[in-house]
Amino acid sequence: MYSSSKLRVFSGSSNEPLARKIAEQLGLPLGKIKLSRFKSGEVYVHYEETIRNCDVFLIQSYSHPINDYFVELLVMIDAAKRASARTINVVLPYYGYARQERKAAPREPISAKMVADVLTTVGATRVITIDLHAPAIQGFFNIPVDHLTALDLISDHLKSLNLPNPVVVSPDAGRASTAEKLANQLNAPFAIMIKKRPAHNESVITHVIGEVEGCTPIIIEDLIDTGTTIVNVVESLKERGAEDVYVCATHPLFSANAIQKLDHPFIREVVVTDSILLPEEHPDRFKVLSVAPMLAEAIRIIMEGGSISTLFKNAGV
Numbered sequence: 001m002y003s004s005s006k007l008r009v010f011s012g013s014s015n016e017p018l019a020r021k022i023a024e025q026l027g028l029p030l031g032k033i034k035l036s037r038f039k040s041g042e043v044y045v046h047y048e049e050t051i052r053n054c055d056v057f058l059i060q061s062y063s064h065p066i067n068d069y070f071v072e073l074l075v076m077i078d079a080a081k082r083a084s085a086r087t088i089n090v091v092l093p094y095y096g097y098a099r100q101e102r103k104a105a106p107r108e109p110i111s112a113k114m115v116a117d118v119l120t121t122v123g124a125t126r127v128i129t130i131d132l133h134a135p136a137i138q139g140f141f142n143i144p145v146d147h148l149t150a151l152d153l154i155s156d157h158l159k160s161l162n163l164p165n166p167v168v169v170s171p172d173a174g175r176a177s178t179a180e181k182l183a184n185q186l187n188a189p190f191a192i193m194i195k196k197r198p199a200h201n202e203s204v205i206t207h208v209i210g211e212v213e214g215c216t217p218i219i220i221e222d223l224i225d226t227g228t229t230i231v232n233v234v235e236s237l238k239e240r241g242a243e244d245v246y247v248c249a250t251h252p253l254f255s256a257n258a259i260q261k262l263d264h265p266f267i268r269e270v271v272v273t274d275s276i277l278l279p280e281e282h283p284d285r286f287k288v289l290s291v292a293p294m295l296a297e298a299i300r301i302i303m304e305g306g307s308i309s310t311l312f313k314n315a316g317v
Contacts, residue, residue, distance in 0.1 A: 012060030019059035025296030052084040062096025063276040081123035093275035098133035116140035131250040155185040167215040213241035223251035227258035244268040
């Protein structure tokens with residue numbers, strides 16, 4: 001149990017169950033805060049306990065509706081700064097806008113950098129996040145960023161299943177490094193899907209590099225949005241003689257009817273974390289792993305001193 005009287009944990013509106021789990025892991029009550037909206041839609045925040053000279057941790061994920069939760073977090077940071085908090089540590093299990101981390105075409109924004117600038121300008125002193133879509137986003141900040149990963153959590157679950165002939169599949173070349181790490185942890189081979197994107201949230205599989213016939217594929221992603229790409233990958237793997245598929249991702253965005261798409265006869269299990277709050281009613285094939293113990297331990301390390309890398313089997317993470 002963490003006994004510091006100067007540590008406060010507060011939840012935004014996006015994922016209060018996760019914030020409660022983190023506070024419980026720390027042996028602390030969740031901080032009292034009032035979050036409401038004016039009739040015009042503007043955000044109102046009031047901390048209902050003193051936070052002067054305290055180390056404040058604000059838990060908020062950029063899930064749908066992302067822009068509402070983004071502005072709410074900014075107002076929470078500003079209120080904490082004006083209440084004389086000693087440090088304002090933003091815990092963003094899912095960092096939204098991370099897919100816009102570079103200019104892929106002329107006259108596009110780099111929104112991931114814009115979000116970093118706004119968080120810093122409004123008063124955040126540290127950011128803690130999990131499995132960024134592009135790890136280089138850490139460099140967009142001029143404040144400390146603790147970049148955690150759920151890979152160990154996912155690999156431990158997969159090991160417990162004793163899957164026959166597993167093969168880790170990267171849905172595209174960009175996830176190849178993550179797929180290789182997971183394959184090494186599972187002592188399994190890995191394969192890469194080559195795809196082209198005719199439009200946002202659309203993809204067409206053109207090639208598969210690696211052997212999948214007769215194997216149990218494990219697809220690894222950082223996030224699942226509409227589920228269209230995942231279903232295309234699953235069906236492509238089955239066409240090539242693979243067994244039923246395990247789908248793993250840290251962040252279950254699940255936009256539109258993604259949950260219905262992923263309740264697919266060729267998918268044995270969908271493994272995700274609670275970085276984003278899922279609806280209580282979801283199919284049995286969905287397995288939700290909690291990142292609360294990892295985030296709570298990261299907070300302990302930040303408060304007491306030590307190395308965040310001790311949280312991971314691969315200290316190079």
